[in-house]
Amino acid sequence: MSQPLEQLLVRLKDWLVLQCPPAAQGLVAALIPAAAIVAVFASLFALTTLLERKGLGRLQNRLGPNRVGPFGVLQPLADGLKMLIKEDIVPRDADRLVHLLAPVAMVVPVLLAYAVLPFGQRLVAVNFDAGILFFFAAGATTELAVFMAGWSSRNKYSLLGAMRAIAQMISYEVPLILSAMTAVMAAGSLSLVDIVGSQAGYHWGWLPRWHAFTPWGFAGLLLFTIAATAESNRTPFDIPEGESEIIAGHLVEYSGFKYALFFLGEYLGMFAVSGLGITLFLGGWHAPVPALEWVPSVAWFFAKLFGFIFLFIWLRGTLPRLRTDQLMNFAWKFMVPMVLVNLMVTAVWHFTRSWHFSGAGLWRWLVGALLLAGPYLWLGRALAGGRRFGPRSYHYAS
């Protein structure tokens, strides 16, 4: 079915390309989506800094920024201006070239990763055959940027922070990629456009065929979200940049605009991996009910993205930080086995496709859920170390 907003955007792009001389048309056709992505996501970054500070403030029982503009809406402008006019301090012994390149090496691959996300029905910058691999390849380069930042500052604390950050990012890449593989298995293709396409339609006319409504998809979404939180160094996994721990870890010697670039890179990474989670498990740009399909698909994508952002802000304001060893134990001892079990459950789901007796869907769901719940409960009990968790008692200062 035709989506009017997407058609309008595609026609606008084609018209703009035709305005240019034929020699430059290929280049312009490639540049327009890139410019659109940068513009949209950079403004989303600015909006998110405001939302985060207000959201965290309300979660912590205080008002967020409310001085600059009504309800603080001009705060991102003030922050941007502050970052731009700050003095750029580079330590005397620092490796100047690597110190300069590290923020660039952080932001550029993350922006590349947006090229394969389908934002709307016909809004993909590039439709690679191996789209999801491109996304993960672009994300893997971020670790090197973290190392460059930590190393070039010639500061033993920033180096320690960088090592811990890299260890964390590498450990959580395994559950991230393997949980994404379940959606790839179900859709039968590595191309993100195909994966979104395999989630079209509705069961019985009202339940969307999103992967998140299957047992393996639900577990996959949860595992993917946890791994994504860890990959973007957000609380509860933000040991690398915990403000009360190692100050800013690998970023301690950065000031002004370079720090803003790192900040931008981290938030853009968060948006990108949320976008991937939406594409893989939450149906991409599909609407949740058939009655609302007239809403532009881009709007659905961004609505789901805002849901993810809200979830990340909520987690940040609520959960305490995990220690490095707790974090690594969680990754290797809990998430990797769960992700492997999830892969097997996906296979079971796939091979029971041909069950067509009445109530078959329900039975498939139950079998999948039980196959997942068993290891989850057993691992959880085993890893708790025999500690009993009773009901909490809160002590308030009197």
Added chain:
Amino acid sequence: MLITLAGAAGAMALRNLVHCALCLVLAFGGLAALYLQLGAEFIGFAQVLVYVGAVAVLIVFAILLTRNSETRVERLSAASVPLGLGIAVLVAGALGGAAWFSGFAPAAAAARPVAGVRSIGERLMTQYVLPLEVLGLLLTAALIGAVIIALKEPGEPG
């Protein structure tokens, strides 16, 4: 191609080891670009994911954890230059000769096989399943070895 060669040359010639590692990363990136130019998308992205994402980080960790990084690499001694040149010529001759005389048919450009992901996957599971399994075994052995090396001996402090 130029970026790959420049990166590789830099990886050998620079004095600061971490700069060498970063030039090696540049060389890996250049290789990935070469794969992409040849139309092998899957291999190109896998190259970035595996080499830049994992192998480069491994090399960097190895450098950091095993040497005092303040020391600069010494200049080459004068006697080793002709020996080095001789070995370089021999290796280049062997590799170049092997590439030149292997049976590439340049006239078969019309019948270029489409190396889609599906066909790669199917071949891996049917025709090349033995190398796949051997690789899996090798990686498992490496993982177990790493865990054993890092494991604390019973009774050792810390």
